[in-house]
Amino acid sequence: MVFGSSQKAAQLADDVTDVIPVRGRSLMHDAYTRFTRNKAAMGSVIVLGLIVLFVILGPLFAVWSNEEIDWDRMGAIAEQGAPSLENGHYFGLDELGRDLYSRVIQATRTSLLVGLVGAMTALIIGTAYGLVAGYVGGRVDSAMMRFVDILLAIPLTLVIILLLVIAGRSFFMLFVSLDAVGWLTMSRIVRAQTLSLKTREFIEAARAAGVPETTIMIRHILPNLIGVVIVYASLLVPEMILTESFISFLGLGISEPYTSLGKLIAEGAGTMAYGTIWQLLYPLFFYVTIIITMFFIGDGLRDALDPKDR
Amino acid sequence: MLIYIAKRILIAIPTLLILVIASFFLIHFAPGGPFTSERPLPPAVLANIEARYGLDQPLWKQLWDYLVNVFLHFDFGPSFKFKDRDVNDIIAQGFPISLTYGSLSFIAATLAGVSLGVWAAIKHNTWIDYFAVSLGIAAQALPNFIMGPILILVFTLWLGLLPGGGWNGGQWQYLIMPVIALSTSYMGNIARLTRSSMLEVMNSNFIRTARAKGLPTRAVIWRHAMKPTLLPVVSYLGPVFVYVLTGSVFVDLYFSTGGLGAAYVGSALTRDYAVLLGVTILYGGLTVIVNLLTDLAYAWFDPKIRY
Numbered sequence: 089m090v091f092g093s094s095q096k097a098a099q100l101a102d103d104v105t106d107v108i109p110v111r112g113r114s115l116m117h118d119a120y121t122r123f124t125r126n127k128a129a130m131g132s133v134i135v136l137g138l139i140v141l142f143v144i145l146g147p148l149f150a151v152w153s154n155e156e157i158d159w160d161r162m163g164a165i166a167e168q169g170a171p172s173l174e175n176g177h178y179f180g181l182d183e184l185g186r187d188l189y190s191r192v193i194q195a196t197r198t199s200l201l202v203g204l205v206g207a208m209t210a211l212i213i214g215t216a217y218g219l220v221a222g223y224v225g226g227r228v229d230s231a232m233m234r235f236v237d238i239l240l241a242i243p244l245t246l247v248i249i250l251l252l253v254i255a256g257r258s259f260f261m262l263f264v265s266l267d268a269v270g271w272l273t274m275s276r277i278v279r280a281q282t283l284s285l286k287t288r289e290f291i292e293a294a295r296a297a298g299v300p301e302t303t304i305m306i307r308h309i310l311p312n313l314i315g316v317v318i319v320y321a322s323l324l325v326p327e328m329i330l331t332e333s334f335i336s337f338l339g340l341g342i343s344e345p346y347t348s349l350g351k352l353i354a355e356g357a358g359t360m361a362y363g364t365i366w367q368l369l370y371p372l373f374f375y376v377t378i379i380i381t382m383f384f385i386g387d388g389l390r391d392a393l394d395p396k397d398r
Numbered sequence: 399m400l401i402y403i404a405k406r407i408l409i410a411i412p413t414l415l416i417l418v419i420a421s422f423f424l425i426h427f428a429p430g431g432p433f434t435s436e437r438p439l440p441p442a443v444l445a446n447i448e449a450r451y452g453l454d455q456p457l458w459k460q461l462w463d464y465l466v467n468v469f470l471h472f473d474f475g476p477s478f479k480f481k482d483r484d485v486n487d488i489i490a491q492g493f494p495i496s497l498t499y500g501s502l503s504f505i506a507a508t509l510a511g512v513s514l515g516v517w518a519a520i521k522h523n524t525w526i527d528y529f530a531v532s533l534g535i536a537a538q539a540l541p542n543f544i545m546g547p548i549l550i551l552v553f554t555l556w557l558g559l560l561p562g563g564g565w566n567g568g569q570w571q572y573l574i575m576p577v578i579a580l581s582t583s584y585m586g587n588i589a590r591l592t593r594s595s596m597l598e599v600m601n602s603n604f605i606r607t608a609r610a611k612g613l614p615t616r617a618v619i620w621r622h623a624m625k626p627t628l629l630p631v632v633s634y635l636g637p638v639f640v641y642v643l644t645g646s647v648f649v650d651l652y653f654s655t656g657g658l659g660a661a662y663v664g665s666a667l668t669r670d671y672a673v674l675l676g677v678t679i680l681y682g683g684l685t686v687i688v689n690l691l692t693d694l695a696y697a698w699f700d701p702k703i704r705y
Contacts, residue, residue: 234409237409237413238412238413238416238417241410241413241417241682241685241686241689242417242682242685243640243643243644243678243681243682243685244640245644245647246644246647246662246677246678246681246682247678249662249666250421250424250425250666250674250678251424253666253669253674254424254425254427330541333543334541334542334543334644334648337543337648338647338648338651338663339663339667340663340666340667350543353543353544353547354543356547357546357547357550357652360547360550360551360555361555365551368547368551372544372547372548375544376539376540376544379538379539380535380536380539383535383538383539384535
């Protein structure tokens with residue numbers, strides 16, 4: 089009988105040698121758990137999801153398109169234009185006799201798009217700029233950051249208006265001008281984080297191992313920036329929507345046939361004295377809901393990804 | 399400290415210069431000048447007009463003249479649209495109004511925000527705290543252009559208490575709604591900032607020491623906790639000032655207060671570049687100065703900063 093061939097010994101050997109793999113808890117996994125425990129943030133995600141769903145599926149239920157004019161009711165909007173299920177104008181009519189339901193969907197889509205695309209572009213530009221400035225350091229860094237400081241010292245909304253006036257009001261220019269100012273704060277945050285990261289041991293180790301500088305930047309520093317970047321980007325989304333709505337409210341944003349929530353609110357606010365209050369309330373409701381849910385999501389992300397900063 | 403002040407001013411000057419030069423070039427390379435209309439003017443007339451406004455000079459000469467006028471004479475030149483007024487007249491007429499309700503809003507937002515934040519922090523985790531936090535978040539989602547219509551709806555259309563617009567020499571009835579509309583969302587921001595800052599300070603060691611000495615809570619809060627609490631708030635005042643400036647554009651347009659904002663949007667729509675440039679530079683300059691002041695205030699407030 090060979091030693092260890094008994095069943096008990098085999099079992100023991102199995103137990104000792106077979107390490108049952110424990111699933112590691114990564115930073116992201118922890119953050120995910122923390123985020124899902126945050127009731128306000130999770131509720132906001134659901135509400136925002138419903139709004140997105142509404143924007144996608146809403147047009148299927150629309151009886152009227154956003155451009156059709158309901159000539160029968162156009163003369164008496166205050167009396168006949170109120171929201172009603174029977175005539176298909178679920179949210180009522182706007183001042184020109186167009187269906188507000190379709191207009192609100194169109195506007196919500198624009199505002200969400202502005203927020204997302206704007207924040208994404210600002211994120212990419214800001215991260216790249218801040219990463220280079222922080223990592224290269226020295227004179228390049230001071231020159232790059234002085235430039236940002238100078239731009240930040242100017243009332244940026246006025247710059248956006250200036251750009252829109254000069255280059256013409258179009259969808260493309262709106263994104264360009266929003267992004268022309270949106271990346272500035274992001275680049276400062278990323279630079280600060282890069283500065284503290286690049287003195288860490290693991291960067292030194294990578295350099296000692298002969299990893300090229302660009303690879304260090306992309307493979308070792310960039311992934312460690314994600315937390316900060318996501319948090320700030322999530323705060324940037326409502327800010328972009330706010331700015332766009334503000335400019336559209338002033339009548340300097342995108343022009344017909346496009347519309348955004350700020351513009352609908354402006355139209356509703358202009359006619360609310362004539363008994364057509366729904367023209368203000370529907371866009372206002374969507375607007376405030378989007379902004380508040382985004383705030384909660386941003387706060388939740390910050391608590392989840394950066395637990396010490398509370 | 400003196401060196402620090404000098405350094406900050408030295409940074410502010412190139413900032414202003416770049417602001418003026420950049421805006422100047424942006425506007426000069428814009429397609430479509432102020433004198434392009436549907437019916438083209440005869441070349442001779444156009445040449446005359448351009449000579450009148452100095453537009454026939456080489457660009458560097460125009461820029462130089464503009465810089466000299468702005469920085470040495472505080473003169474922003476003539477308006478392109480109003481033949482009898484120059485930009486200085488427009489600014490002199492509108493700016494005092496914007497400044498009046500702007501500074502009132504600034505003060506209101508700061509005082510209300512700080513009080514609300516401190517109150518919430520002292521009563522941490524009570525219903526007062528929850529109330530203040532919800533109020534702060536709600537206020538943040540209600541920027542000026544949302545508050546304006548809501549206020550008019552409630553106070554003018556439904557209750558009939560306040561006039562829906564106008565200025566009337568700055569009577570208080572005409573001031574209330576612009577100030578509330580302008581200050582609400584920054585009040586919310588400042589309240590949340592103050593609350594979290596105060597909570598952090600109240601948990602720090604030196605506050606525990608002060609409490610352990612047996613100081614009454616009132617003295618702990620006012621004499622020890624207040625100054626460090628206000629540090630992040632002070633650094634946020636610069637941005638708040640910018641927001642108030644920008645928001646005044648909305649207030650002037652919506653409440654017809656007659657301030658500079660209406661002239662700004664009007665000039666943007668009619669491409670009156672002289673006014674647009676003048677107001678942008680004025681607001682930019684003010685922002686640079688206020689940022690400078692907040693930096694200095696911050697240095698004075700923060701015992702850790704020594705220059």
